Amino acid sequence: MKKVATREAYGEALLELGRENPDVVVLDADLAKSTKTFDFGKHFPERFFDMGIAEQNMIGTAAGLAAAGKIPFCSSFAIFATGRAFEQVRNSVAYPHLNVKIAASHAGVTVGEDGGSHQSVEDIALMRVLPGMTVFVPADAVETRAAVRAAAGMNGPVYIRLGRPGVPVLHEQSLDFKPGRAIKLRDGGDAAIFATGIMVSMALEAAEILTGEGIGVRVLDMHTIKPLDEAAVLQAAKETGAIVTAEEHSIIGGLGGAVAETVCASHPVPVYRVGLSDVFGESGKPAELLERFGLTPARLVTAVQEVLKQKAAL
Amino acid sequence: MATQEEITRLEEKARQLRRHIIRMTGAAGSGHPGGSLSAADIVAALYFHFLCLDPARPDWPDRDRFVLSKGHAAPVLYAALAERGYFPVDELLTLRRLGSRLQGHPDMKHLPGVEMSTGSLGQGLAAANGMALAGRLDGRDYRVYALLGDGEIQEGMIWEAAMAAAHYKLDHVTAFLDHNGFQIDGPTRQVMSPEPVADKWRAFGWDVQVIDGHDMAAILQAVEKARAVTGRPQMIVAETVKGKGCSFMENQVGWHGVAPKPDEVERALAELA
Incomplete structure (x- = not known):
């Protein structure tokens, strides 16, 4: 079976969204090549903001962008996006229910050699506990694209959990993806x-x-x-x-x-x-x-x- | 230059905000009068002279934005919003009550005119930056003002945002530092000195002015100067007095987060008459 990393599919879906919707903006924290937001930045440099190694500020800035009508996607490794910036996600995004999408890659132990410091095994719990937060964990590339598009189409905060390694593509392109429906x-x-x-x-x-x-x-x-x-x-x-x-x-x-x-x-x-x-x-x-x-x-x-x-x- | 008449009008507005702060926190029996009073002149200058707003359309895309990063000074923001007509002045007395839109710290989801939910310190400046980036992308000319506390800038995230604002040349961001010298545990210089504040902001690439934060003419002049700056965000360090306007609260750290009792409300209102 063909294998594709969900982070790869995320990068492609972002490009697609970028072409369709001028309000989609992307923020990263010095990991654009790993999280796959890099291509979006190449195609839409004016809508891509590298915030440097400062995840808290990335989330806070995204909150401001959303408050002014943009649809920001924030990316980093799951451990930093949800852990380092947890309280910013909680108070600047979830509490005011702002339209910020947090798409974090390198979740779980399949980060591999980088070790336990970089392997987020608590991010689902951290995001799930926040009122009004939608949490997507796509299984493959097709589902990732669907989740990213669904996230952009709904109003409110969304967390999308992505992985580093290639995973089998299980679904047909015609997948009927409905948020909240197994x-x-x-x-x-x-x-x-x-x-x-x-x-x-x-x-x-x-x-x-x-x-x-x-x-x-x-x-x-x-x-x-x-x-x-x-x-x-x-x-x-x-x-x-x-x-x-x-x-x-x-x-x-x-x-x-x-x-x-x-x-x-x-x-x-x-x-x-x-x-x-x-x-x-x-x-x-x-x-x-x-x-x-x-x-x-x-x-x-x-x-x-x-x-x-x-x-x-x- | 603003006329003396305009300055006098704004000084009276500031006094009016201070009277509201005293009444609101007195009625609530809790809240943060000290840091609200120190910021009253700045907030009066912004809401009654500079900010281009339409209270009938709180979501008007071209409006100027004000982010109260030191969210515990909510009473001064609420007083200004009520005086600008966002909601009835009577509602100010519901501060901190169950079911009130006037939460202990500003809640943008429920109260029109609040641009960002704040209260957890250090987060407002980043949001202001995001609003400015969005304005630039949309080709809108609105300005974003932020008010920071001098204790608040101990938060590391403030400096992440300071770096980013300069990096992205956010010249539509004007921040004030309410430099009243106190935080809950004592004088900021003793708790964790943020000094020298002006040098720090300059080093981060900001245009910096230092003014007397209770001199209305100086505040007006500083904002005019800041608005003319291009290519850099601007910081106005406002030297202020915590509890300004109530003699028994001035420079008393105990009044950071304690509400005046009924007799103290009377005394304060008499001084602010």
């Missing part, structure tokens, strides 16, 4: 895997393996963490009675947290969260790190088996 990629009645970002393709692989063992697994692509598709979560809870969540993020506060909150509130069933178990990342090759932190199809297979045992024991 995409069911595979049906099954024994258990459901809610996956987001790079974990979606792994969830499909895991489901394939499990089908061979006679276990029917539903796979949902959760491209939107907030607003969460609660209907899809509760339907899976009722119909399968066993849920696994999968994310390249801490198991605290991200997709797993969101799904567990929803399930607990309305229809309690066992929820097994796959992700980083309250630890930081470390240096290594992306593939090695995914293995090291259990972000693999094989791990998802055992997670489903585990949650099925819990379901049986009820």
Whole structure:
């Protein structure tokens, strides 16, 4: 399967938006070549602002641009855009509900060799907790383009989580992307895997393996963490009675947290969260790190088996 | 040059803002009178002489903008907005009450005329820069004014924004520093000295003037001079007195975030009559 990094798709989608909408402006913090905003800057230099290594000021400036009618996209690594500038995102963007889009790349452990200081495993939690913030975590290039376009078309703050490595292109160009609506990629009645970002393709692989063992697994692509598709979560809870969540993020506060909150509130069933178990990342090759932190199809297979045992024991 | 008549009119406006500040914080039983009073002359000059606004159309794209970066001075901003007709003057007495549009710190989502939600210090200047960049892109000639506190400039983000404004040659940004010398924990020079402030802004590439922030003629002249500067943002360091206008509050750090009691309101209003 063809592989494309979501950050690459972001750069292309920005160019497209730049041509269509003169109000789209882009800010970066000295990482334009890595976040892929560089091409936008080349084509629309007057609408591109490199703010230097000053993420807080980048977010604050974007707030002012949005207050004056622009649609700013801010990019940096996820750790800096959401961590370093958290309080600016909170008070200058989310609190006044300004039309600022934060598209951050290099999320998760697949940053690789740069190590734990640069691997954001808490950004989904940080953005999800903010009132009025929409949170997209696209699984592939097609979904990234759709998410970027949806973000530009809605009024209010949006966080888009992007990755460094190439990931399989799962979706057709004709993808029907609706913010807040999960995409069911595979049906099954024994258990459901809610996956987001790079974990979606792994969830499909895991489901394939499990089908061979006679276990029917539903796979949902959760491209939107907030607003969460609660209907899809509760339907899976009722119909399968066993849920696994999968994310390249801490198991605290991200997709797993969101799904567990929803399930607990309305229809309690066992929820097994796959992700980083309250630890930081470390240096290594992306593939090695995914293995090291259990972000693999094989791990998802055992997670489903585990949650099925819990379901049986009820 | 402004006429003496205009200067007198603006001085009376400033006194009116100060009376509102005292009444509002007194009624609320909390708030920040000290740093609101120190900024009253600057805010009066901006709202009643310089800012090109239309209170009937708060979102008019060509309006001038004022960003109160030291958001805790909300009472002085609210007083000016009410006096300019953005909302009824009576509403000032709802300050800080449950359900009021006059939040403890300015909330642009709910109160017309507030250009940016501020209060968390250090963030307003960046927003002002963003507004100026947008104005330049759109070919609009509006100006953006920002008011900073001298304690506030201890925030690192202020200097990120200072660097960016000079880098992008934002000559439509004019900032004031309300240099009253005090912050919650004491005199700024003792807590964490930001001095020498004028030299710092000059070093960051800004046009800098230092004036008496309570001399209306000097404020008017400084803004006129700033508006003529091209290619650089301008900083007007206003030497001010915290609590200015109420003798018992002046230069008293205890009045940073404490409201006057009823008898103190009476005393202050008598002095400001």
